[in-house]
Amino acid sequence: MKYIANSNRYKDMEYRRCGTSGLQLPVVSLGLWHNFGHDSSYENACKLILGSFDLGITHFDLANNYGPPPGSAEEMFGRVLRNELHAYRDELIISTKAGYLMWPGPYGDGGSKKYLVSSLDQSLRRMKLDYVDIFYHHRPDPNTPLEETMDALASIVRQGKALYVGLSNYKPDQLKEASTMLRSMGVKCLIHQHKYSMLNRENESLTDVIKEEGMGAIAFSPLAQGLLTDKYINGIPKDSRAAGNSVFLNEDAITEDLVKKIVALNKLASSRNQSLAQMALVWALQKGELTSVLVGASRIEQIHNNVKILDNMVLREEELRLIENILNG
Ligand SMILES: NC(=O)c1ccc[n+]([C@@H]2O[C@H](COP(=O)([O-])OP(=O)(O)OC[C@H]3O[C@@H](n4cnc5c(N)ncnc54)[C@H](OP(=O)(O)O)[C@@H]3O)[C@@H](O)[C@H]2O)c1
Numbered sequence: 001m002k003y004i005a006n007s008n009r010y011k012d013m014e015y016r017r018c019g020t021s022g023l024q025l026p027v028v029s030l031g032l033w034h035n036f037g038h039d040s041s042y043e044n045a046c047k048l049i050l051g052s053f054d055l056g057i058t059h060f061d062l063a064n065n066y067g068p069p070p071g072s073a074e075e076m077f078g079r080v081l082r083n084e085l086h087a088y089r090d091e092l093i094i095s096t097k098a099g100y101l102m103w104p105g106p107y108g109d110g111g112s113k114k115y116l117v118s119s120l121d122q123s124l125r126r127m128k129l130d131y132v133d134i135f136y137h138h139r140p141d142p143n144t145p146l147e148e149t150m151d152a153l154a155s156i157v158r159q160g161k162a163l164y165v166g167l168s169n170y171k172p173d174q175l176k177e178a179s180t181m182l183r184s185m186g187v188k189c190l191i192h193q194h195k196y197s198m199l200n201r202e203n204e205s206l207t208d209v210i211k212e213e214g215m216g217a218i219a220f221s222p223l224a225q226g227l228l229t230d231k232y233i234n235g236i237p238k239d240s241r242a243a244g245n246s247v248f249l250n251e252d253a254i255t256e257d258l259v260k261k262i263v264a265l266n267k268l269a270s271s272r273n274q275s276l277a278q279m280a281l282v283w284a285l286q287k288g289e290l291t292s293v294l295v296g297a298s299r300i301e302q303i304h305n306n307v308k309i310l311d312n313m314v315l316r317e318e319e320l321r322l323i324e325n326i327l328n329g
Pocket residue numbers: 030031032033034061062138168169193194219220221222223224225226227229230231239240241242277278294295296297298299301302303305306
C-alpha cells in the first residue's frame with residue numbers, strides 16, 4: 001500500500017531557524033551513516049525514514065560514503081524516496097557531503113573542485129534527485145587551497161545542484177576564513193556540522209564563530225553513537241552498534257569508568273522523567289546552542305523515544321551542575 005504521511009506530523013515538532021537564514025530545521029534530524037547500507041533491509045529503512053517523517057522530522061542527512069559499501073545509503077534513501085516519499089519532496093531537507101575517500105585515484109578524496117562537483121553529480125544520480133538541499137564539504141583538506149573548495153561550493157549553488165552549502169569538521173579559524181570567502185563569492189555558509197555530546201566537548205570552541213557568521217549548528221553523534229543511552233548499562237547487547245561491524249565503535253569503548261558515569265547520568269535522567277538518550281539530546285541542544293541534533297537509529301522506537309524531548313527541553317542550572325560533576329567524577 002502506498003505511504004500516506006501522518007496528517008499531524010507538524011503538530012508537535014519544534015523547528016528552529018538555521019542561523020540567520022530563512023531555513024528552519026527540526027530540532028531532531030535523522031542521519032543515515034549506519035543502518036542504511038547493504039547490511040540493512042529496505043523494510044527497516046522505510047520504517048526509519050517514513051516513521052521519522054511522520055513525527056515531523058523533515059531533515060535527512062547523508063554523505064557520499066555512507067553504507068557499507070560507500071554510496072549504498074544514498075541508493076537506499078533514493079529508493080525509499082522514489083517509492084514512498086516522492087510526493088513530499090518539497091517538505092524534505094536532504095543533505096549530502098563529500099570530503100572523505102570515495103573512489104580510487106587523485107580525484108576521489110579531499111577538497112578539489114574536480115572531486116566535489118563529480119561527487120555531488122554521483123550522489124544526485126544515486127538518490128535520483130535534481131538537487132540536494134544542503135551540500136557539505138565533509139572535512140577540511142590541507143592540500144587544496146581553501147579558495148578552490150569554496151569556489152566549488154559556490155558554483156554548485158549557482159548551478160542549482162544544491163540550494164545551500166555547509167561545512168563539517170572545520171576548526172574555528174578555518175571556518176571563519178571559509179565563511180568569509182564564501183560570502184565574498186555571494187554565497188552564505190548555511191550551517192556547520194560537528195561532533196558534540198556530553199562525551200565529546202572539543203567543538204565548543206566553534207560556537208562564537210558560528211554565531212558571528214550567522215550560521216546554524218547541527219551536532220553529529222549527540223548520543224556518542226549510543227553510549228549515552230541505557231543500552232550498555234548491563235553489558236553489550238548483540239544487536240548494538242558496539243557489538244556489530246562498525247569500525248567507529250567497538251566494545252573497547254565501554255570501559256568500567258564510562259559505565260559508572262552512564263549509570264549516574266541515567267539516574268539523573270530518571271529524576272526528570274526522561275531516558276538518558278533524551279537528557280543527552282536536551283543537554284547537547286542547550287549547551288551546544290544548536291539548531292538541531294543529528295541522531296542515528298537502528299529502529300524506529302529509538303526515534304519515538306528521542307522526539308519525546310519535546311516534552312521537557314530545559315535543563316536547570318542545578319541539573320547542569322550535577323551532569324558536570326558526573327562527567328568530571
Ligand atoms: N559530518 C561528519 O563527519 C559525521 C560523522 C558521523 C556522523 N555524522 C552524521 O550524524 C548522524 C548521527 O550519528 P550517530 O549515528 O553516531 O548518532 P548517535 O545518535 O550518537 O548514535 C546513534 C545510535 O545510538 C543508538 N540510539 C539512538 N537513539 C536511541 C535511544 N533512544 N535509545 C537507545 N539507543 C539509541 C542507536 O544505536 P544502535 O545502533 O546500537 O541501536 C543508534 O544507531 C549520522 O547518521 C550522520 O548523518 C556526520
